[in-house]
Amino acid sequence: MWCQRKGIFLFFYILSTISFILTCFLLYKSAHRDNVSNTNIYNVPAMTSDKFVDKFRNTKVKSEAETLISATSWMKTETPILTLFTSWLHRQDKYVVQNRTVQNWKYFWPHIRPVLFTNDTELGDICRQQGWSILPLTHTAIEGVPVVKYMYLDAMLHFNSTFYGFANSDIIFNDGLVNTLLTIRRFTDIYRDPVLITGIRINFDYKIPYNATDMKNISKVSEKGKLANPMSADYFITTRNYPWWKMEEIVIGRFQVDNWIIRFSQLEKIFVINSTPTVIALHQTTEAGILESGSKPNKSYNSVLIQEVRKIKINTQQARVGCAEFVTNFTKHGHIELMRQPLSKQC
Numbered sequence: 001m002w003c004q005r006k007g008i009f010l011f012f013y014i015l016s017t018i019s020f021i022l023t024c025f026l027l028y029k030s031a032h033r034d035n036v037s038n039t040n041i042y043n044v045p046a047m048t049s050d051k052f053v054d055k056f057r058n059t060k061v062k063s064e065a066e067t068l069i070s071a072t073s074w075m076k077t078e079t080p081i082l083t084l085f086t087s088w089l090h091r092q093d094k095y096v097v098q099n100r101t102v103q104n105w106k107y108f109w110p111h112i113r114p115v116l117f118t119n120d121t122e123l124g125d126i127c128r129q130q131g132w133s134i135l136p137l138t139h140t141a142i143e144g145v146p147v148v149k150y151m152y153l154d155a156m157l158h159f160n161s162t163f164y165g166f167a168n169s170d171i172i173f174n175d176g177l178v179n180t181l182l183t184i185r186r187f188t189d190i191y192r193d194p195v196l197i198t199g200i201r202i203n204f205d206y207k208i209p210y211n212a213t214d215m216k217n218i219s220k221v222s223e224k225g226k227l228a229n230p231m232s233a234d235y236f237i238t239t240r241n242y243p244w245w246k247m248e249e250i251v252i253g254r255f256q257v258d259n260w261i262i263r264f265s266q267l268e269k270i271f272v273i274n275s276t277p278t279v280i281a282l283h284q285t286t287e288a289g290i291l292e293s294g295s296k297p298n299k300s301y302n303s304v305l306i307q308e309v310r311k312i313k314i315n316t317q318q319a320r321v322g323c324a325e326f327v328t329n330f331t332k333h334g335h336i337e338l339m340r341q342p343l344s345k346q347c
Contacts, residue, residue, distance in 0.1 A: 080161040081181050082237065085115035087137065087146050087252065088169040090123040097170050097206050097284045104172040104212040106131040111178045113159055117151055133159070142298045145251040148261070152244045163197070165237030166252065167281070171201060174218045174280040176336075180328050181237070183336040184273065196265040197237040198258075199276035200321050201228045206284035222280045231320045233258040234281060243268060248309050250302040256314050257302050263319035274324035278336050323347035 084105060088098055105114035115133045118124050124134040135158060139150035148166065155164050162185050167173075181197070188195060204225030211217045228234075236258070238244070247264060250257050265272050303314055317323075327341040 080110060080113040080159075081178060081185065082112045082163045082165055083115060083155050083159045083161040084112050084165050084167060084237075085117060085135070085151060085155050086167055086169040087117040087151070090120055094170075100206075100212040100284065101169055101172055102127060102130050102132065107213040108173075108175070108178055113161060115155060115159070117146055117154075139249070141249060141251045142301055145253055145301075147249045147251055148257060149244045149247040149249060151252075152238065152242070156240055163195075163237045163239060164242075165197075165235055167235035168252075168283075170206075170284045171234050172212055172218065172282045172284065174222075175215045176279045177275075177281075180275050180278045180336055183328070184338065187338060188271065192241075193271050194242040194265075194268075195237075195239045195271045195273065196242065196261070197273045197275050198233045198235060198262065198321055198324070199274060199279050199281055200230060200232065201234040201281045201283040202226065203228050203283045203285050218280060218282065222282060225282065228283065230322050231259070231316050233262065233321050234283060236261050242270065248305055250305060254301045255299050255303060256306075256316075256319075259314050259316050259319035260302060260306055262321070262323070263314055266318065266323070272324040272326070273338070274321050274327040274341060276321060276327075278328040278330060317346040 086101070088094065091098075102114075105112065108114075109131060113133060114131070115135055116124065116127045117135050117137050118127075119137050128134050135154055137146050138154055139147040141147055151166060152164055163181055184195065184197065202222050202225035204221060208221060208224060210221045246268070248260070250260055262272065306312065306314055322341075323343060323346075324341055325343070326338055328336055328338055331337050
């Protein structure tokens with residue numbers, strides 16, 4: 001009888017020891033996972049330069065805004081978070097700018113899939129060798145300029161990602177782009193409600209030397225630039241359920257393409273987010289200047305088209321980034337948060 005009791009005691013002792021060890025192991029794994037989830041995916045501080053952030057603190061957006069969401073920016077991406085596309089002509093005077101764009105966008109793979117729309121076989125082969133995907137231009141308008149809506153529809157037809165976006169071919173980004181999108185994906189119902197994410201660029205002289213794949217260097221270079229006109233925007237990121245099929249056939253590279261995308265979103269009651277404070281978008285300014293589209297033929301094509309189809313003029317006071325209902329910003333700990341943006345009466 002005594003031996004039987006001793007055996008039972010030994011059995012429960014071993015069982016409790018194993019249970020204790022297993023519990024400690026699970027607690028360790030949980031703590032390790034929580035620690036990882038608060039790190040930046042590129043292992044650099046999730047923060048733009050102080051000078052850049054201060055420009056937006058001076059607008060009192062952060063102090064007056066209603067904080068909706070505060071979150072870390074890290075999340076695993078099984079498929080690219082963004083399919084980012086553009087289009088350009090193969091020009092020798094734009095080689096430096098376009099080459100930097102190629103290097104910068106491909107740096108973000110696998111989080112971002114860079115895509116070039118072109119019917120130029122030679123240009124397509126060059127970019128494909130650099131890790132870009134190539135799609136043909138299926139719809140163009142005046143002077144062979146791509147129609148915006150079909151670029152989105154074609155990109156969604158060929159690639160799977162959470163977001164789809166167009167950016168001008170002279171724009172390079174910092175890692176704030178990926179971190180901002182991860183935050184928005186995590187804390188908005190993007191599968192039910194369409195979203196438009198847009199922002200204002202920073203103009204800087206393309207002759208200034210910098211490394212297009214060094215995020216700290218890009219942040220430092222941004223301090224030498226100047227925030228562009230708040231009436232303009234250079235990138236437009238949307239969800240798959242954004243109603244591009246309803247959009248008029250406006251084209252890239254002409255006046256008010258940005259204003260109409262924003263205004264169209266407002267009229268369609270779409271969730272518009274100003275991501276300027278958390279995304280550095282550098283515009284590589286060449287000798288053509290910051291209003292290069294103004295020197296192109298049919299520069300007013302988009303505004304004329306909207307006036308003919310909609311019977312309205314585009315109100316740029318309403319159709320601007322500052323009239324987005326929401327804005328991203330940084331917490332004091334460097335995390336990205338999504339807040340309601342106070343709107344002026346002009347909006």
